[in-house]
Amino acid sequence: MQGAAVAVEGRSRASPDKADEESAKKPRLDLPDAHSVKQELVAPDAAGGGDGGAIVAAASAFGPREELAVRIDKRLLHCPLCTLPFKPPVFQCKAGHLACGGCVAELPCGQCKACVDGAGFFDPCPALDAVVSSTRTECPNPGCKRYVTYHEVPEHQTACPHAPCRCTEPGCGYVGAPQALAGHLHTVHSVPVRAVQYGKASQLRVPVSAPRLVLLGDDDNRVFLLTVGALGAGVTAVSVVCARASAATRPRFACKMWVNLEPAKCGKEDMVLVDMHMRSSSSPGAVVAAGEPTFLMVPPMYLVPAAAAGDGAASMEVPLHIRIDKLSPWSDALV
Numbered sequence: 001m002q003g004a005a006v007a008v009e010g011r012s013r014a015s016p017d018k019a020d021e022e023s024a025k026k027p028r029l030d031l032p033d034a035h036s037v038k039q040e041l042v043a044p045d046a047a048g049g050g051d052g053g054a055i056v057a058a059a060s061a062f063g064p065r066e067e068l069a070v071r072i073d074k075r076l077l078h079c080p081l082c083t084l085p086f087k088p089p090v091f092q093c094k095a096g097h098l099a100c101g102g103c104v105a106e107l108p109c110g111q112c113k114a115c116v117d118g119a120g121f122f123d124p125c126p127a128l129d130a131v132v133s134s135t136r137t138e139c140p141n142p143g144c145k146r147y148v149t150y151h152e153v154p155e156h157q158t159a160c161p162h163a164p165c166r167c168t169e170p171g172c173g174y175v176g177a178p179q180a181l182a183g184h185l186h187t188v189h190s191v192p193v194r195a196v197q198y199g200k201a202s203q204l205r206v207p208v209s210a211p212r213l214v215l216l217g218d219d220d221n222r223v224f225l226l227t228v229g230a231l232g233a234g235v236t237a238v239s240v241v242c243a244r245a246s247a248a249t250r251p252r253f254a255c256k257m258w259v260n261l262e263p264a265k266c267g268k269e270d271m272v273l274v275d276m277h278m279r280s281s282s283s284p285g286a287v288v289a290a291g292e293p294t295f296l297m298v299p300p301m302y303l304v305p306a307a308a309a310g311d312g313a314a315s316m317e318v319p320l321h322i323r324i325d326k327l328s329p330w331s332d333a334l335v
Contacts, residue, residue: 077135077150079103087151088129093120098128143177161222165243165282168212168225178223178243182214196224199325201256206318207306208236215240217324224253224278228318231297238318239295242280253278256323257296262304272298278324296320 077086079100091104093112097120104110104122112120136147141162148156157163165181167174169189176184185191193214196202206213206228215224223243231237240255258273274296303316 072135074150077132085151085153086128086132088133089124090128090132091122092125092128093122095120098125141177143179161244163244163282168227179221181243182216182223185212185214196322196324199323201321201323204318204320204322205304205306206238206320208303208316208318215322215324222253224324226322234300236298236300236303236318237295238298238320240278240322240324241294242278244280244282252280252327254325254327256325258321259296259298259302259319260321261302272296272302277327 078084079086079098079102081099081103084100084102086098086100089101091099091101091110093099093115095112095115097112097114099107099112099122107113107122110122112122114120132151133149135150137150137153138144139146139148139153139156139160139162141157141160141164144160144162146156146160162177164175165178167181167184167189169185172189174181174184174188182193186193189212191212191214192210193216194202194204195218196215197218204213204226206226208228211228213226213228215226216222217224224240225243226238226240229237229239238257240257242253244252254276255278256273256275258271261270261272276294279294298318302318304319306315306317
């Protein structure tokens with residue numbers, strides 16, 4: 001049997017006394033208004049078709065989108081030549097061998113090397129393109145729970161907000177998602193945590209003796225790590241990074257930091273300020289590099305004594321003002 005077979009749930013109105021006569025004829029069906037019809041296609045077998053073909057369901061072109069969770073040998077989703085995941089366009093020769101677009105481009109005249117007679121040429125296979133484009137899997141990063149197209153998983157993992165980050169403290173081997181890292185720093189290493197509101201300036205008193213401070217975005221719990229370090233000649237460097245995948249180099253946030261100089265120290269108001277695009281890092285506690293415009297340089301005269309503390313450099317604080325803004329999609333694309 002070839003062509004399309006339609007399986008319909010219904011009853012024939014043929015009378016019992018004419019059952020023998022009607023059995024040789026196609027039954028007449030009475031379909032209610034809300035009657036369901038299941039369409040099926042007969043797929044011919046590889047030997048050339050016929051009654052041995054498998055019946056597969058045909059999706060209606062106007063029906064709602066439906067998803068189905070299945071298990072599949074992932075080798076079927078990888079190019080046999082380069083072993084990388086298939087992504088459109090996928091090619092197939094007449095003998096059924098598959099190859100990705102990159103591999104076909106490197107073959108002489110797009111000719112299949114697996115064909116014995118050497119006569120096989122690769123052609124695009126839209127059916128496989130549809131399968132490859134619709135195959136999605138869950139992101140393996142804990143806490144993400146996002147389903148990503150299979151061939152886009154490596155790119156997503158490196159830029160995923162839940163990609164694991166390493167602990168900033170020397171000698172600690174902890175690795176976890178940014179939100180878990182913030183909890184680890186606070187509970188295990190006693191690093192202070194402060195909430196900041198996007199688009200508004202926050203005033204912080206950052207002790208020089210406590211070089212770490214975790215900042216949490218108010219509406220998304222995004223983790224930022226503020227680090228204080230010495231640059232030499234009494235100058236203090238203050239940097240802030242977003243704890244997320246290091247491969248996500250495109251900035252997602254802008255940051256403005258400044259410190260005001262008290263008029264009593266110089267007779268006039270003055271400030272040091274930096275306005276920057278914030279970088280991301282999976283090792284947010286790395287030492288600030290002097291060549292990067294990603295930190296604020298604070299001269300010693302801008303430091304203030306810590307409250308209820310004795311004398312000495314260790315008792316000084318940075319009276320820091322900081323404002324973090326989310327970059328708009330259009331400005332993000334220009335960076």
